[in-house]
Amino acid sequence: MAVFAQISLGVTDCGRAAAFWSAALGWVRRPPRWAGDDWIVLEPPPGEPGAPIALDDSGSPAEDFPRVHLDLLAGPGGLDGEVERLLELGATRVDWPFYPEPGDRHPGELPFVVLADPDGNRFCVAGWPS
Numbered sequence: 001m002a003v004f005a006q007i008s009l010g011v012t013d014c015g016r017a018a019a020f021w022s023a024a025l026g027w028v029r030r031p032p033r034w035a036g037d038d039w040i041v042l043e044p045p046p047g048e049p050g051a052p053i054a055l056d057d058s059g060s061p062a063e064d065f066p067r068v069h070l071d072l073l074a075g076p077g078g079l080d081g082e083v084e085r086l087l088e089l090g091a092t093r094v095d096w097p098f099y100p101e102p103g104d105r106h107p108g109e110l111p112f113v114v115l116a117d118p119d120g121n122r123f124c125v126a127g128w129p130s
Contacts, residue, residue, distance in 0.1 A: 004051040010058025011119040014040045017055045062120030074127025091115040
């Protein structure tokens with residue numbers, strides 16, 4: 001059975017994207033595999049779960065409604081605190097018409113906030129409001 005080896009994310013500025021995602025997730029840059037290797041791969045600290053994220057220059061703009069995106073789960077600070085922290089790191093809010101309003105969610109369904117990283121890649125943050 002296959003497993004995810006890594007998630008590749010197209011960006012326009014690899015250094016900026018690496019700085020954002022490294023700070024957002026607390027992940028570290030994997031050393032280059034060989035001299036001249038310009039791929040930036042971020043991975044969880046040793047012993048932590050998660051598939052690495054490879055950042056590569058895509059040469060194309062981020063999609064407004066991507067078919068694939070990342071979902072983050074807010075930590076102990078709650079949804080509001082996590083969203084504020086990510087905004088301070090350079091994320092922006094995205095007006096997303098496809099998630100239910102708070103009163104229309106199913107019981108037990110976590111609320112989501114849609115953000116974009118500094119390159120415009122959409123991602124969601126879920127968690128209970130603080």
